[in-house]
Amino acid sequence: MVNILVTGGAGFIGGNFVQYMLKKYPSYNIYNMDYLTYAGDLTKHEAIENMENYFFLKVDISNRDGINTIFKEYKFDFVVHFAAESHVDRSITDPGIFVQTNVVGTQVLLDAAKQFGITKFVHVSTDEVYGDLEFDPTTFFTEDTPLQPNSPYSASKASSDLLVRAYHETFDLPVNITRCSNNYGPYHFPEKLIPLTISRVLNDQTVPIYGDGRNIRDWLHVIDHCSAIDLVMHKGINGEVYNIGGHNERTNLEVVKTIIKTLGKSEELIEYVTDRLGHDKRYAINPTKLEQLGWNPTYTFETGIAQTIQWYVDNKKWWEQIISGEYKNYFEKQYTN
Ligand code: NAD
Ligand code: DAU
Numbered sequence: 001m002v003n004i005l006v007t008g009g010a011g012f013i014g015g016n017f018v019q020y021m022l023k024k025y026p027s028y029n030i031y032n033m034d035y036l037t038y039a040g041d042l043t044k045h046e047a048i049e050n051m052e053n054y055f056f057l058k059v060d061i062s063n064r065d066g067i068n069t070i071f072k073e074y075k076f077d078f079v080v081h082f083a084a085e086s087h088v089d090r091s092i093t094d095p096g097i098f099v100q101t102n103v104v105g106t107q108v109l110l111d112a113a114k115q116f117g118i119t120k121f122v123h124v125s126t127d128e129v130y131g132d133l134e135f136d137p138t139t140f141f142t143e144d145t146p147l148q149p150n151s152p153y154s155a156s157k158a159s160s161d162l163l164v165r166a167y168h169e170t171f172d173l174p175v176n177i178t179r180c181s182n183n184y185g186p187y188h189f190p191e192k193l194i195p196l197t198i199s200r201v202l203n204d205q206t207v208p209i210y211g212d213g214r215n216i217r218d219w220l221h222v223i224d225h226c227s228a229i230d231l232v233m234h235k236g237i238n239g240e241v242y243n244i245g246g247h248n249e250r251t252n253l254e255v256v257k258t259i260i261k262t263l264g265k266s267e268e269l270i271e272y273v274t275d276r277l278g279h280d281k282r283y284a285i286n287p288t289k290l291e292q293l294g295w296n297p298t299y300t301f302e303t304g305i306a307q308t309i310q311w312y313v314d315n316k317k318w319w320e321q322i323i324s325g326e327y328k329n330y331f332e333k334q335y336t337n
Pocket of ligand 1: 007008009011012036038059060062084085086087101125180
């Protein structure tokens with residue numbers, strides 16, 4: 001039996017990954033370890049919670065004793081590390097927790113992996129560690145692009161990447177680092193642009209666009225991110241970094257207008273608001289290295305966004321319980337000024 005620890009498996013991407021792996025590999029044991037912060041939610045796993053090979057462990061990744069106890073008990077073969085503070089805007093308001101979770105938490109996990117032994121530690125990172133690109137469509141992030149993070153979030157992720165690299169170089173820990181572009185899809189927390197737009201448009205509320213809306217992101221459906229991590233986990237060469245992206249560059253304005261049009265609403269819902277501090281201009285991934293390993297995305301932006309919008313229409317209950325709670329205070333604070 002293969003034992004896989006998925007950290008952050010109650011969040012957006014980790015949650016999709018847990019379900020993807022249970023479906024694809026019925027013989028694997030999947031251990032979802034999550035501290036259930038504001039971004040963690042277990043209702044998404046109601047259909048799998050009684051499966052014999054699925055387990056949930058509530059632990060803070062920066063709690064060394066808790067982590068060591070669990071590693072000792074379950075003898076993991078693979079660690080796929082998603083758990084993090086993930087929202088750039090929150091890192092501008094409160095950077096400290098990003099260092100605690102993303103840097104200290106990762107280092108605690110690396111120590112446990114080193115002490116108890118593992119086959120592979122996959123560190124799920126982000127393209128934001130490379131900083132940003134100019135609006136020149138011929139330039140892309142490659143694995144050799146220097147790390148130049150601009151936000152406290154991306155600085156904390158870059159710091160954790162460097163620790164993962166160091167544990168490979170110094171202790172020969174078998175690791176891979178993946179750096180993916182912006183994800184979207186089912187169970188995306190409605191603080192991020194796409195789910196925020198869909199949920200607000202469905203409720204006939206205005207959509208806040210930072211600055212002039214011309215910033216560019218490179219969008220990837222979450223299931224294509226999951227298949228990429230699956231491939232890296234099984235076939236990635238130890239110590240290597242793999243960029244993940246599907247060449248789906250869109251301006252924020254294009255994304256918001258697509259959603260409004262699909263839902264048959266008016267563009268008058270668009271509201272231009274004060275720009276994000278240090279707002280990265282453009283992200284774009286060159287995924288050649290991963291394609292050479294055998295990966296190809298299954299969604300285009302058009303098919304993926306249509307599927308995602310329909311999912312939010314069909315699963316209003318899931319996102320309504322989120323936006324009716326503490327989220328209301330967050331939204332008011334974030335968008336008042
Ligand atoms: P998310 O915010 O939706 O989920 C994060 C999960 O981590 C939550 O379930 C939360 O409860 C858990 N968590 C937070 N702090 C914890 C702690 N101290 N101990 C244990 N669990 C904790 O994030 P996401 O969007 O799913 O991103 C997952 C990972 O993928 C992150 O590492 C992020 O940097 C990376 N990533 C995200 C994107 C994206 O577009 N969302 C793109 C590339 C990479
Ligand atoms: O590139 C990968 C990264 O993508 C991940 O590492 C992060 O975890 C993830 O949150 C995401 O970061 P972004 O900052 O790009 O995502 P976000 O959805 O917050 O913003 C996308 C773009 O939309 C960005 O240019 C800012 C803009 N935006 C965002 C919000 C929330 C708005 O214009 N208005 C908004 O209200």
